[in-house]
Every structure is written in C-alpha cells, then in structure tokens.
Amino acid sequence: MVFYFCTLSTKEWHQFTTVVILRENMCQCATDCPAGPLLSDPRFRQISIITACNAHRDAINARRTREFAADRGVLLHSFFSYDRWGKAAQRLYEKTIDPVHADNSISLKLQEMLWQVPPCMSDHHTGILTLCIEAEVVKMVAGKTPCGRPCLESLHVPGLPMNVIPLGQSKRTVSVTLPVSDTVVAIACEQVMILSNFAMTDYACQGRTHPDNVVHLKFCKNHQAMYTCFSCSSSLSGTLILGDFLRG
Numbered sequence: 001m002v003f004y005f006c007t008l009s010t011k012e013w014h015q016f017t018t019v020v021i022l023r024e025n026m027c028q029c030a031t032d033c034p035a036g037p038l039l040s041d042p043r044f045r046q047i048s049i050i051t052a053c054n055a056h057r058d059a060i061n062a063r064r065t066r067e068f069a070a071d072r073g074v075l076l077h078s079f080f081s082y083d084r085w086g087k088a089a090q091r092l093y094e095k096t097i098d099p100v101h102a103d104n105s106i107s108l109k110l111q112e113m114l115w116q117v118p119p120c121m122s123d124h125h126t127g128i129l130t131l132c133i134e135a136e137v138v139k140m141v142a143g144k145t146p147c148g149r150p151c152l153e154s155l156h157v158p159g160l161p162m163n164v165i166p167l168g169q170s171k172r173t174v175s176v177t178l179p180v181s182d183t184v185v186a187i188a189c190e191q192v193m194i195l196s197n198f199a200m201t202d203y204a205c206q207g208r209t210h211p212d213n214v215v216h217l218k219f220c221k222n223h224q225a226m227y228t229c230f231s232c233s234s235s236l237s238g239t240l241i242l243g244d245f246l247r248g
Helices: 054-072 088-095 108-115 223-230
Strands: 049-051 076-080 082-085 128-132 139-144 150-156 170-177 184-191 199-201 213-216 239-242
Touching (some): 054 076, 054 199, 076 150
Parallel strands (some): 049 199, 213 239
Antiparallel strands (some): 139 150, 170 184
C-alpha cells in the first residue's frame, strides 16, 4: 500500500513504526495482478471471519450457519430462551401496558421482540440459538419454554477429553436494547450461553493464531486493530483480506 506523505497529518504519521516505500508500481492495472484466493474456496469457506463490528459478526454468523447446514444437507434447529424481568424496577416498563402486572413474567408480545434482538444488542447473548444437529457431532437435551417453544437444556460434543462437562443452560441478567424505542431493559435470560463461531470481532481474536485467517478491515478503528487481525495469521498464503460486504 502506498501512502502519500502530503495527505498525512503529523499525528497520523507518528503512529507508524515501519514504512515501506515502493520505487515502482507493482501492478499497472487489475489484469496484471494474479488472482487471489476466494472466500468460497474450500480452504477458507469454514474459517471464522475477523471483523470489527459486533453487528457484522452477528450477520455473518446467521448467514454462514444457513450455508453450513445447506452444504451438509441437514436441518437447522432453533432453541429459544426463557426470559423474565431481571430487576424489580424493570417491571414498571411492563406496568405501563398492564397496570395490574405484579410478577417477573413478561408478555408474549415482548418475548417475541426479545427473541429477535441480535446478540450485539443483548450483551452477546442470543434469544434464538440456531444449531445444526448432527448425531456424530453434537448431542443435546431439549425441553420446552412456558409458551411451548423448544429450548436447549444441555449441549455436548462427543469425543472431547475426559472430565469435559456438557454446556448447560444458565441464567444471567443481561441488558437488552429494544429495537423499537432503543429502551434498555434488564432481562433474566435462561439459555445455553454460546454463539456460532463463523465470525468474531478483532477484540475477541486476540491471542489466537491459525494457519488460515480471514479478515475484514474496513471498520477497524485504527492500525492497532488491523495489527491484531493480522497477528492471528501464521502465514501470508493463509491470509485472506475481504472487501466490503454487500448491503441490502
């Protein structure tokens, strides 16, 4: 990448520790550049994408979960959380609709809304956990929420070392931002606390080194964030830099 000195302020310039100056153009046009690897290549298709934004992480996880199931010809199973009010003060929000409301239960209308909130707006806890259940990969124990929706009580991956216990359902109070009014409410959420790993943020990828690494750099806040993304790569050939994601 060529940086033109006249466009850099003094503050930005002093952030660099190493500068490589190219004496000649390496590619005159796009046809001169060799074709690079693609995200659809088998080597990178199932690799977790490192991105800067939690919202992008959630969108990538949702899409690639569907692709993962389609590639294997198996069905996706959705497991719903069981939610109640997390703090007594939060019941005042419900009382504006139902004045006689006295317990910690929430209305079905609000519950449906909470299930649709992405993890980036609920302290990274998902209301609907979508899993591709394969008998040789995942074993699970399912139940029912009070409103009759399937919920996940425990999850276990066969073949792990001894004394590795299954992931069980747990209860945590999370702050949820409602999409309609941006109101933040405290919700006691009962769910198996996991997320898909088809994408992760640059913050979460720290300390992880892989032979294959896919990075999306557009929304990185600074060069330290970019460095963190690249630090997960163990080789140049195993690094894939993504362009913009399509919107719409």
